[in-house]
Amino acid sequence: MGRRFLDRFLRPVLMRLVQPLLVALIVGALGFALMAVLPGDQAFRLAAARYGPDMGDAAAAALVRQELGLDRPWAVQFLDWVGRLVRLDLGHSLVTGEPVLQELTMQLGYTLALAGVALPLSALLGLPLGLLAGLQPGGPVDRIMLGLSVLLRAVPAYALGLCLVTVFSIHFGWLPPAGFEGWREFVLPALTLALGLAALSARVARDSVAVVAASPFMAFARWKGLPERAVVLRHGLRNAAIPVIALLGLQLVGLVEGLVIVESLFSWPGIGHALVHAIFARDVPVVQGTALALGLIFVLVNALVDLACALIDPRRARAET
Amino acid sequence: MRTLAPGRRLGLLLIVSLLGFGLLGPWLAGTDPAHQILAHSLAPPGADYWLGADHLGRSMLARLAHATRLSLMLAAVTVASAAIPGTLLGILAAWRGGWVEGGLVLVADAVLALPGLLLVLLLAAFAPGEFLPLYLGLALAGWVEYFRVARAMASGLLARPHVEAARLLGFGPGYVLWRLLLPGLLPTLGVLAAFGLGSAVLAISTLSFIGLGIHPPTAELGSMTTELLPYAYEAPLTVLMPAALVFMAVLGCHLLAGRGRA
Numbered sequence: 001m002g003r004r005f006l007d008r009f010l011r012p013v014l015m016r017l018v019q020p021l022l023v024a025l026i027v028g029a030l031g032f033a034l035m036a037v038l039p040g041d042q043a044f045r046l047a048a049a050r051y052g053p054d055m056g057d058a059a060a061a062a063l064v065r066q067e068l069g070l071d072r073p074w075a076v077q078f079l080d081w082v083g084r085l086v087r088l089d090l091g092h093s094l095v096t097g098e099p100v101l102q103e104l105t106m107q108l109g110y111t112l113a114l115a116g117v118a119l120p121l122s123a124l125l126g127l128p129l130g131l132l133a134g135l136q137p138g139g140p141v142d143r144i145m146l147g148l149s150v151l152l153r154a155v156p157a158y159a160l161g162l163c164l165v166t167v168f169s170i171h172f173g174w175l176p177p178a179g180f181e182g183w184r185e186f187v188l189p190a191l192t193l194a195l196g197l198a199a200l201s202a203r204v205a206r207d208s209v210a211v212v213a214a215s216p217f218m219a220f221a222r223w224k225g226l227p228e229r230a231v232v233l234r235h236g237l238r239n240a241a242i243p244v245i246a247l248l249g250l251q252l253v254g255l256v257e258g259l260v261i262v263e264s265l266f267s268w269p270g271i272g273h274a275l276v277h278a279i280f281a282r283d284v285p286v287v288q289g290t291a292l293a294l295g296l297i298f299v300l301v302n303a304l305v306d307l308a309c310a311l312i313d314p315r316r317a318r319a320e321t
Numbered sequence: 322m323r324t325l326a327p328g329r330r331l332g333l334l335l336i337v338s339l340l341g342f343g344l345l346g347p348w349l350a351g352t353d354p355a356h357q358i359l360a361h362s363l364a365p366p367g368a369d370y371w372l373g374a375d376h377l378g379r380s381m382l383a384r385l386a387h388a389t390r391l392s393l394m395l396a397a398v399t400v401a402s403a404a405i406p407g408t409l410l411g412i413l414a415a416w417r418g419g420w421v422e423g424g425l426v427l428v429a430d431a432v433l434a435l436p437g438l439l440l441v442l443l444l445a446a447f448a449p450g451e452f453l454p455l456y457l458g459l460a461l462a463g464w465v466e467y468f469r470v471a472r473a474m475a476s477g478l479l480a481r482p483h484v485e486a487a488r489l490l491g492f493g494p495g496y497v498l499w500r501l502l503l504p505g506l507l508p509t510l511g512v513l514a515a516f517g518l519g520s521a522v523l524a525i526s527t528l529s530f531i532g533l534g535i536h537p538p539t540a541e542l543g544s545m546t547t548e549l550l551p552y553a554y555e556a557p558l559t560v561l562m563p564a565a566l567v568f569m570a571v572l573g574c575h576l577l578a579g580r581g582r583a
Contacts, residue, residue: 018430019430019434022430022431022434023434023435026431026434026435026440027435027443030443030444030446033447034443034446034447037447150572150575150576151572153571153575154519154568154569154571154572154575155564155568155571156523156526156527156530156543156564156567156568156571157527158527158530158531158543158546158564159546159564159567159568162546162550162564166553170553253436253437256436256438256439257436257437257438260438260442260531261527261531264531265531275442276442276531276532276533278446279442279445279446279449279533280449280532280533282446284446287443287446291439291442291443294436294439295434295435295436295439298435298436298439299434
């Protein structure tokens with residue numbers, strides 16, 4: 001009884017509320033620790049970032065130390081750090097000196113644009129194929145789809161991207177290998193992301209369609225004389241969509257990971273690229289800000305997926321609220 | 322072996338042959354993977370270099386074999402470090418229930434709040450290019466999956482009549498754990514582990530490719546691709562080799578895991 005209550009009711013609701021806070025806390029704690037363990041005096045680093053490398057002298061460092069209270073006990077500093085995080089005061093980049101929040105909003109636009117193209121593209125590639133395969137399990141389409149999906153999922157995303165660049169930019173010269181001006185620059189990064197995601201979603205769609213197609217309620221809908229269109233549209237698709245949407249949530253882990261890889265590969269000026277660069281440059285405020293943004297995107301999309309599942313599946317909405 | 326489906330047998334065969342390549346390759350190559358002969362830069366595959374030489378005239382066979390062994394071993398260590406504690410904690414949670422379970426579930430949910438790669442990247446920021454943060458990150462992000470599965474399955478098993486009977490008859494926790502719980506859990510956990518092995522190989526090579534994993538001059542499949550990329554025109558085949566090995570390793574793991582997991 002206790003476990004069921006915990007699993008079915010308390011946890012999902014609580015997690016939705018707690019998750020963003022947890023993300024902020026974990027990222028914040030790691031950022032704080034990172035700042036503390038990096039070699040050199042923190043105050044000098046911050047002063048150099050704020051006033052330029054030439055002005056980062058002892059006086060400026062003392063000023064920064066005074067202002068940020070870097071001489072206080074670390075527990076107090078940590079609470080202060082979390083407090084600033086909660087107010088979305090992410091500090092300034094140690095490299096450019098710009099406010100992190102300002103850089104983030106620009107990068108966020110690029111990342112969302114890329115994800116916004118890649119996700120529908122992956123649905124367009126994967127779902128119809130999965131649907132066709134699932135309608136005839138064991139048939140030729142099914143076998144080809146399964147084989148493709150297994151093969152494609154074993155290709156590292158960076159290798160897939162490189163192959164696409166080799167074929168479409170270098171060999172044929174159709175598409176630019178990097179850059180971010182027009183729609184042509186979107187094609188290769190979005191396709192790299194979408195192919196990886198489609199390999200999984202086609203597989204999930206296939207399984208879920210196969211289960212629904214073999215289910216007694218589909219047979220019953222036919223027996224009672226419903227036209228085939230109504231059987232598939234009203235009883236089939238809606239039921240098959242539930243696991244697909246639920247698994248979209250899992251897929252979004254892949255999306256966040258894919259964004260980091262694909263943006264780095266194509267020098268796309270988004271959040272994932274910025275995160276990798278900031279790690280190289282040991283630019284802690286930017287590392288923290290970008291990680292926070294990616295984490296919160298993940299949480300938000302997860303919540304949206306849950307909401308979509310509840311909307312599409314009346315049973316689930318009744319069971320959980 | 323006899324009980325395995327053909328697809329899974331193929332996967333096992335792939336992994337075993339890659340392991341064999343990793344173990345025998347250095348001996349076959351006969352040279353050190355770091356030994357450079359600049360005059361042989363980008364030598365095509367031939368009698369001297371069975372798989373050619375890279376841009377610094379190092380034997381590709383020796384480097385690929387070392388890198389394959391490194392990848393598989395690192396991945397295996399990572400998976401073991403995630404699977405063993407994850408499974409034991411899952412069983413503990415199901416067994417004890419109460420606040421032990423509540424606390425562990427809370428920690429697991431906290432880890433799940435972040436995408437795994439993000440955790441790995443954040444830890445990698447502490448010491449880019451070193452294995453320890455990479456390993457810690459992958460293990461920390463990975464144990465949750467085993468924990469959740471082990472907990473769910475163990476709580477089902479613990480309620481089964483034969484397990485309850487054994488506990489009532491006074492068999493100790495060791496007997497129940499080894500004889501009754503683990504045999505029931507192992508097939509599912511094995512599938513998870515095989516899948517996890519593939520994910521770990523992929524993650525390690527990907528992070529090394531973007532420069533946050535293992536750095537050159539150590540031969541690693543991802544960083545070798547990065548190193549060789551500028552020579553894609555001159556030696557397209559050589560550039561493909563490291564990525565092809567990653568592909569084979571991951572494919573082998575996925576096939577071994579079977580169709581049990583989407």
